[in-house]
Amino acid sequence: MTIRVVFGEDNYLAREGILRVLEDEEDIEVVAICxxxxxxxxxxxxxxxxxxxxxxxxxxxxxxxxxxxAAELRTTHPDVGVVVLSQYAEPLYATKLLEAGSDxxxxxxxxxxxxxxxxxxxxxxxxxxxxVVDPRIVDVLLTAQQRRHDDSRFDALTPREHEIxxxxxxxxxxxxIAERVVLTKRAVxxxxxxxxxxxxxxxxxxxxxxxxxxxxxxAGRAG
Amino acid sequence: MLLGxxxxxxxxxxxxxxxxxxxxxxxxxxxxxxxxxxxxAVYVAVGEYTWWRRPESPLGPLIAGLGFVYALTSLNAAxxxxxxxxxxxAWAGYIVFTGYVFLCFPRGWLxxxxxxxxxxxxxxxxxxxxxxxxxxxxxxxxxxDFTNCGTDxxxxxxxxxxxxxxxxxxxxxxxxxxxxxxALGVAMxxxxxxxxxxxxxxxxxxxxxVVVIVQIFEFVLSLFLPSAFxxxxxxxxxxxxxxxxxxxxxxxxxxxxxxxxxAVRLSRIAMHRSAEAVTPAAVQTMIRDALGDPTxxxxxxxxxxxxxxxxxxxxxxxxxxxGARAVTEITRDxxxxxxxxxxxxxxxxxxxxxxxxxxxxxxxxxxxxxEELRRSRLRIAETGDRERRRLERDLHDGAQQRLMAIQxxxxxxxxxxxxxxxxxxxxxxxxDAEAAVEELRSLAQGIYPPVxxxxxxxxxxxxxxxxxxxxxxxxxxxxxxxxxxxxxAIYFCSMEAIQNVVKHAGDEVRAxxxxxxxxxxxxxxxxxxxxxxxxxxxxxxxGLGGMRDRIGAVGGELRIASTPGVGTTVRGTVAxxxxxxxxxxxxxxx
Numbered sequence: 107m108t109i110r111v112v113f114g115e116d117n118y119l120a121r122e123g124i125l126r127v128l129e130d131e132e133d134i135e136v137v138a139i140c141x142x143x144x145x146x147x148x149x150x151x152x153x154x155x156x157x158x159x160x161x162x163x164x165x166x167x168x169x170x171x172x173x174x175x176a177a178e179l180r181t182t183h184p185d186v187g188v189v190v191l192s193q194y195a196e197p198l199y200a201t202k203l204l205e206a207g208s209d210x211x212x213x214x215x216x217x218x219x220x221x222x223x224x225x226x227x228x229x230x231x232x233x234x235x236x237x238v239v240d241p242r243i244v245d246v247l248l249t250a251q252q253r254r255h256d257d258s259r260f261d262a263l264t265p266r267e268h269e270i271x272x273x274x275x276x277x278x279x280x281x282x283i284a285e286r287v288v289l290t291k292r293a294v295x296x297x298x299x300x301x302x303x304x305x306x307x308x309x310x311x312x313x314x315x316x317x318x319x320x321x322x323x324x325a326g327r328a329g
Numbered sequence: 330m331l332l333g334x335x336x337x338x339x340x341x342x343x344x345x346x347x348x349x350x351x352x353x354x355x356x357x358x359x360x361x362x363x364x365x366x367x368x369x370a371v372y373v374a375v376g377e378y379t380w381w382r383r384p385e386s387p388l389g390p391l392i393a394g395l396g397f398v399y400a401l402t403s404l405n406a407a408x409x410x411x412x413x414x415x416x417x418x419a420w421a422g423y424i425v426f427t428g429y430v431f432l433c434f435p436r437g438w439l440x441x442x443x444x445x446x447x448x449x450x451x452x453x454x455x456x457x458x459x460x461x462x463x464x465x466x467x468x469x470x471x472x473x474d475f476t477n478c479g480t481d482x483x484x485x486x487x488x489x490x491x492x493x494x495x496x497x498x499x500x501x502x503x504x505x506x507x508x509x510x511x512a513l514g515v516a517m518x519x520x521x522x523x524x525x526x527x528x529x530x531x532x533x534x535x536x537x538x539v540v541v542i543v544q545i546f547e548f549v550l551s552l553f554l555p556s557a558f559x560x561x562x563x564x565x566x567x568x569x570x571x572x573x574x575x576x577x578x579x580x581x582x583x584x585x586x587x588x589x590x591x592a593v594r595l596s597r598i599a600m601h602r603s604a605e606a607v608t609p610a611a612v613q614t615m616i617r618d619a620l621g622d623p624t625x626x627x628x629x630x631x632x633x634x635x636x637x638x639x640x641x642x643x644x645x646x647x648x649x650x651x652g653a654r655a656v657t658e659i660t661r662d663x664x665x666x667x668x669x670x671x672x673x674x675x676x677x678x679x680x681x682x683x684x685x686x687x688x689x690x691x692x693x694x695x696x697x698x699x700e701e702l703r704r705s706r707l708r709i710a711e712t713g714d715r716e717r718r719r720l721e722r723d724l725h726d727g728a729q730q731r732l733m734a735i736q737x738x739x740x741x742x743x744x745x746x747x748x749x750x751x752x753x754x755x756x757x758x759x760x761d762a763e764a765a766v767e768e769l770r771s772l773a774q775g776i777y778p779p780v781x782x783x784x785x786x787x788x789x790x791x792x793x794x795x796x797x798x799x800x801x802x803x804x805x806x807x808x809x810x811x812x813x814x815x816x817x818a819i820y821f822c823s824m825e826a827i828q829n830v831v832k833h834a835g836d837e838v839r840a841x842x843x844x845x846x847x848x849x850x851x852x853x854x855x856x857x858x859x860x861x862x863x864x865x866x867x868x869x870x871x872g873l874g875g876m877r878d879r880i881g882a883v884g885g886e887l888r889i890a891s892t893p894g895v896g897t898t899v900r901g902t903v904a905x906x907x908x909x910x911x912x913x914x915x916x917x918x919x
Contacts (some may be wrong), residue, residue, distance in 0.1 A: 117730045123737035163779075168726070170783045193725045194734075195770055198780050198792035216729070217766045220736040220759070246796060256800040324873075325795050 109233045112138045112153050112161035114146035114172075115191070120216065124159075124191070127222045134229055143171040150175075150183060156233045162192040162199065173202050180206050187232030189225075191216050200243050201325050207300050208318035212238035212277070231277060237317040238277040247324035248272045259304050271305075275320035279313050331377055334393055338373030341400035342366045352406035354413070354478040357566075358518075361475050364570040365403060372396030373541035375577035379584060388436035391430045392580060398423045405476055410486035413478075417469045418459065420476060424508055425455050427576075428515045434522075434580060435533040435587065451511045458504045463487045466497030470504045474551075474566045475573075510918035512548075516541045529621060533587040591685075594619035598688050603887040609640035612692050616669065626670040629693065637668060667693060703884055711814040715776075718813075721777035727829060729769050736762050741761055781820050785810045786853075789820050790842050791828075799831045799838055801855075806845035808853070815903050818883045819844075819853050822876045826855040826899040829872075834859025834897070847902065851885075854900040861893040 111128070113136050115121040121139065128134050137153050140146040142165040150158055158179065162172035176188040187210035190203055200213040212228040218240055219225050228238045248268060255261055263271070266287070273283045280298065284291040302310040305320040346366040355361055376393025383389060402423055405416025428451055432444050439445045462469065462485070469485050471477065523538035525531050547568045555562040598615050613627035628637040628645060639645050647656050647668055657669045736759060743755040773779075781789035787805035794801040810816070823842055830840045840857035873889060876899070880887045885903030 117726065119734040120730045123734040126741065127737060163726075168722075169779075193523065193729050193770070194774075194779055196774070196778075196780055196792055197795050198784070199790060202784075216733045217736055217763065220740040222740070250796045250798070253798045254800055295808075326800065 108135045109157055109229060110153065110155045111136045111157045111159050111229060112140065112146065112149045113153040114140045114143075114149075114158065114164060114175075116141045116161060116164050116168075120161070120191075124219055124225070127225055128222055128229075130222070131226045131229075134146065134226060142166065142207050143175065146171075147175060147178070150179065150186060155186060157187040157189060157229050159189045159229065160191065161192065162190050170199070170202070173199060175205055176203055176211060179218055179314075186210070187229075187235075188212070189214060189228045189232055189238075191219065195240075197243050197321075197325050200239055202241075202321060204318045204321060208237040208321075209235050209314035210237070213240055213243065214238065215240045215242055218242075222244065235314065236277060236279075237314045239275055239317060239321055241272075241276050242320070244275040244324065246273045247321070251324055251326075254316075259306075262281050263301060263304065267297055267301050270294065271301050271320055271324075274298060274301075274310075274316055275315065275324060277317045331381060333374070334380075335377055338370065338377070338393070338396060341373065341397055342370040345369050345403040348403040348406045349615055352478075353408040354407055354481040354483065356477045356479045356481075360566065360570075361406075364475050364573070367570075368573055369396045369400045371574055371577045372399060375581045378581060382584065382588075383437075385628050388430075388433060388435065388437035391433060391437065392577060395423070395426055395430055395577075395710050398426055402476065403471075405478075407474065408481075408483060410483040413508050414463070414469065414485040414486040417476075417602055418463075420457055420472050421455055421470075421504070424511075425452050428511055431515045431537070432518055434519075434537060435530065437582060447518070448614070451507075451514070454507050454511075455504075458500060460509055462497070462500045463505060464489045466500050467491075467494065468501065470501045474569050474910075479648055509548075512545075513730045516545060529590060531621075533583040536582040536586070537576070540572055540575040540579040542574070543568075547572055591619075595685065595688055598685070598692065608696065609642075609693070612696065613640050615692075616685055620671065622672050624672055628668040628670065630665040630667055637665075664681045703859060706882040707814065707884060710818060710879075714814045714817045717777040717817070718782065721773045721779065724769055724773035724776070725779070729766060729773070732766050732769065733760055736766070777817070778820070781816055782813075786816055786819055787821075787844055789816075790823055790844070793824055793827065797827060797831055799834070799840060801827055801830070802839075802841045804841055806842045806843065808844035808846055808851055811851050811903075811905055812883075815851060815883045815885070815905065818852060818885065819901065819903065822879050822887065822899075822901060823853055825872050825876050829862075830855065830857045830859060830897070835864060838896075846905075849906070850902045850904050852900075854898060856896065856898040858896040861891045861895055861897055 111134055113121075113124070113128075115124060125136065125139075128136055132207055136159075137155060138149040140149050144166075146158070146160060146164070146273075158175065160175060163169055164171040172188075172190040172192070176190060179186050179188060188203075189212040190199075192199055193216050195215055203211055203213050212223065212231045212232050214228050215248040231238050248271070251257070251260060252268065269287060270283060273286060278286070280291050280294050283289075283298075284294040287294065289297075298310045298316075302308065302316070302319075305323060307316070307323055309319075310316050343366075347364050349355060349362045350358060351360055352361075368907050373393050373396035376389050376391070376396060378389075379386070379392055380389025400418060401419040401504055402416050404412045404419065407413055407416070429448055432448060439448060448582060464487065467484055467488055468482065471482070512872050517752055519534060519538050519541050522532060522534040525534070545563060546816075550561075551565050551569065598619060609627065609629055613625070616627060617623055617625045625764060627640055628647060629640070630636075632639045632643075634644060637645050645777045647658075648670065650653060655671055657671065658665055659667045659669070739759045739762065743752050743759070746752050746755070778789050778792065780792045786808055787803060790801075794803055811819070827840070827842065830838060834840065834857045838859040840855065840859075843852075843854045843856070845852050876889075877887045878904060880901050883903055884906075885901055887899065887901040889897070889899050891897040
């Protein structure tokens with residue numbers, strides 16, 4: 107099954123680069139390319155894509171159009187996934203994107219695109235209803251929290267658990283996490299349950315919802 | 330000049346005393362010597378004072394002149410008919426002259442057409458009556474209490490037609506009626522002035538009005554009381570003498586009262602400077618209060634328009650100087666600076682208005698300088714802010730996108746090459762490019778955080794606090810979006826304060842950044858419970874001066890309070906004048 111993508115990017119170099127990355131992915135088809143907020147919005151209505159891949163800032167105001175479009179689509183097209191490509195390694199934008207719900211949302215740094223599998227994976231994940239947060243975003247939050255020592259529950263976690271919490275915030279499934287940390291899936295599940303109950307983060311089953319919980323915890327906005 | 334007049338005054342007083350004391354005809358010589366020489370001396374003295382105090386006003390010469398004219402009347406003390414006649418003519422002139430000086434007080438000249446017509450009629454009427462008395466009447470009017478020669482009065486030396494005795498009597502009565510009517514008229518004018526809306530004028534004229542009332546009272550009593558009770562005559566004469574002396578004294582008191590009033594107002598204006606912001610509107614109010622003219626309007630010369638503007642900055646042209654409204658232009662070095670549009674009854678030529686003009690000029694100058702400095706600092710802050718945003722944009726949208734395109738090409742090249750060595754070198758270049766992107770990103774972030782532009786102060790500080798090694802709580806009580814230069818100033822100042830907390834306040838510190846609004850002002854505070862610091866320490870290693878400058882540049886204030894062991898609070902407010910800076914946070918003018 108092909109994932110139909112509407113792509114919004116006003117910068118020529120970035121647009122060409124990203125299209126080249128995507129053209130080799132056989133299951134991803136870019137059906138429309140737009141250079142500003144309004145045409146992107148109407149393209150979503152016309153094309154009914156599975157995923158919108160968009161630059162975070164676009165004309166007319168070149169501020170946070172990508173985030174605003176994602177919030178808007180949450181109500182107008184709840185089935186459409188959104189991958190926001192951003193030049194800002196700024197966690198606040200990621201929390202803004204996930205605030206209204208983290209399913210079908212991905213926040214990816216633009217320089218991540220060079221690793222073509224990461225971009226394709228983000229498109230596939232949001233198409234499948236899950237979430238992705240750029241590892242760099244999670245990393246700066248995790249590092250800051252580790253330096254801060256203002257939450258004894260967090261400090262009580264093992265380094266392995268910190269790592270797993272980070273991977274959860276990035277949006278990885280239990281299986282993928284198990285592969286990365288070289289543990290069994292069962293062991294990973296146990297770790298995650300333990301982390302979530304220690305930090306009082308609620309449900310750890312839903313991979314998309316737990317992304318939001320983990321990210322907001324690290325951003326100091328919850329927990 | 331003044332010395333000469335003083336000497337002349339002493340001589341006139343002496344001559345008057347001598348003439349009266351040696352008079353063969355006056356009824357009460359001893360009393361008259363004292364009174365008449367006293368009148369001359371006091372008039373000349375008050376005239377001298379007025380002259381010295383207000384050299385530009387004719388009031389001083391007028392009052393002194395009254396003294397000399399009164400001295401001339403002492404010719405009537407002589408027994409010789411010709412001297413007596415000249416003395417009495419001088420007395421008639423003195424009566425008219427007194428009326429004129431009353432009407433000229435305090436300004437020095439007649440102000441209204443009505444006053445001019447009245448004086449003209451008074452002088453003309455007196456001239457006509459006396460032109461008839463002198464050739465036709467055997468006797469002359471008796472004059473006042475102090476020229477009383479009873480039955481010994483000499484005859485009119487200038488009589489040339491010996492007509493019917495009743496004609497002379499009728500003319501003398503006509504003269505008395507004329508003087509009485511004129512005195513009442515003068516009294517009306519004085520009372521009118523005493524009720525003037527101008528504070529200054531009211532203060533100047535009121536003593537004179539009081540004396541005039543007493544004099545009228547005494548005059549009416551003297552018509553009836555002495556005939557019924559002859560023993561009251563002496564008392565009434567003393568009262569009359571006192572009111573005569575009271576006239577110059579009242580003129581003196583009026584001027585001193587006016588001066589004190591003006592001095593108090595001027596000092597109040599001067600004090601005002603430090604009390605609150607001096608806007609053109611505030612200066613207008615000050616001058617209105619000081620001069621007691623609530624209709625006064627201040628116009629300020631705007632060199633860039635080559636015209637006047639009102640206190641709100643709207644262009645205006647000065648009206649013509651009409652009867653009711655007068656215009657006083659204030660110039661310096663020949664250049665117009667401001668103009669006062671005021672009620673024409675205002676005492677515009679006195680020292681008071683000059684002083685006020687000078688003071689208000691100084692205040693305006695000061696205001697304009699402060700305003701220009703404020704605008705200039707704000708312009709610099711705004712320009713700096715705009716440049717920061719432009720740089721941030723260029724880095725994020727230009728350089729960074731280009732680097733990203735290079736990264737993609739590198740990776741593609743790396744994927745397509747079979748040569749392991751080249752692939753390794755491409756990998757190394759890719760790592761360099763990644764480091765470059767990272768540096769670029771933090772550079773752009775430091776220059777101007779995009780979150781500040783996109784979401785405002787509260788989110789920008791939240792974003793900053795997410796990454797600080799000390800947890801900072803951000804409490805937003807609704808600061809909302811502010812003009813960009815103000816947001817930048819508050820952001821960078823708060824960031825500096827937070828960095829100080831992180832650096833110095835200790836490991837266990839808890840800190841809160843509070844944002845809000847108070848009226849038309851944005852408020853912010855960064856408080857910690859850390860070790861505190863010495864805010865008065867020189868050197869300013871922690872950028873306290875820089876923080877103050879940032880906030881000061883956008884017209885705000887910063888206070889830093891620190892107690893060792895208790896903590897430090899940095900607190901600031903910035904007025905959100907919508908006219909001052911771009912009203913929107915996100916619209917980019919560049």
